[in-house]
């Protein structure tokens with residue numbers, strides 16, 4: 083838990099103590115009889131006895147299969163880290179055949195069942211262990227499809243800078259995504275050195291993010307690190323999101339205690355024997371925690387998710403439960419508990435406006451997706467109809 087032993091107590095203030103993030107990550111509870119569970123290379127990637135149990139229970143079509151974690155993803159190729167080091171990997175033909183959707187394929191952060199090919203740095207992926215958390219985005223395109231941005235993230239650092247970038251509504255949107263994914267959100271207000279009134283900003287964010295720890299930090303002035311140490315536990319996977327320029331890279335380098343690129347960039351031979359520098363999207367840092375930095379995580383914007391919305395505005399949802407009408411829209415209805423709370427000042431007007439706005443955006447998104455799905459279905463029906471006509475015509479000709 084964060085404590086007060088800090089050189090800069092004014093930056094150590096926070097809304098609430100974190101409770102149970104990453105509680106399943108029982109890295110110290112090692113099954114002594116099991117070699118893989120205590121493998122230092124695997125453990126550096128977040129392996130624990132829980133994962134070992136899931137691996138033991140996973141189907142294994144062939145012998146010689148090992149656990150590995152996906153550290154980077156390319157179009158059809160993956161980079162995985164196993165006990166024996168890194169491999170470039172592809173999914174097996176059977177896996178590909180059985181995958182029902184894009185989200186069934188491995189993503190950065192996944193633990194997979196892999197088969198290293200003898201004498202090569204290549205491996206075949208036969209399965210994906212059940213995900214504990216998953217950041218999912220509906221991919222844009224003519225047919226909406228789920229895109230998995232990152233999985234098995236214990237903690238999501240939501241980064242917002244205490245300068246012109248500062249925007250509580252933006253933080254609320256990121257919170258929706260975090261709640262939906264299953265990972266525990268922590269709000270980091272960066273560039274605290276640029277802000278005159280850090281405390282009131284923290285208070286403002288805290289009231290918009292009930293139950294979420296809020297910390298102010300300055301990477302440039304090396305302030306606020308102490309409060310983050312409790313999150314940076316060995317075996318824990320942490321992802322960072324926030325708008326461009328919010329200070330994510332600087333934060334990562336600061337937390338890593340050295341230049342991150344030197345931590346995660348590795349020169350190696352590619353398939354043609356050339357030396358290349360490979361970018362890992364998941365990498366262990368010296369403190370023993372694992373950092374995830376995928377392009378998708380950086381672009382994370384509004385999350386199209388109903389349940390995340392309800393959690394992000396849990397106190398309003400709780401009020402809504404005591405509205406007289408079950409379908410109350412909290413506008414002009416009689417006996418509306420939300421409107422009553424607005425009137426007596428227990429609910430903040432901006433907060434309510436943000437709740438309504440996010441709700442409208444979700445509805446708009448849902449309508450858009452529905453119309454895209456219907457259009458896609460119509461054109462599929464049309465194609466099907468054309469094929470049926472072709473068959474009929476060719477039968478008539480016979």
Ligand SMILES: Nc1nc2c(ncn2[C@@H]2O[C@H](COP(=O)(O)OP(=O)(O)OP(=O)(O)O)[C@@H](O)[C@H]2O)c(=O)[nH]1
Nearest residue numbers: 273274300301302325326327328329330331332333
């Ligand atoms: N004053 C101040 N500036 C900072 C701090 N942290 C980062 N910056 C500056 O903010 C700018 C953006 O920082 P980055 O770390 O590149 O931001 P980013 O979020 O990674 O940006 P993208 O890579 O575009 O997503 C840089 O000029 C940093 O030097 C801080 O604590 N204080």
Ligand SMILES: [Zn+2]
Nearest residue numbers: 405410412418
């Ligand atoms: Zn109501």
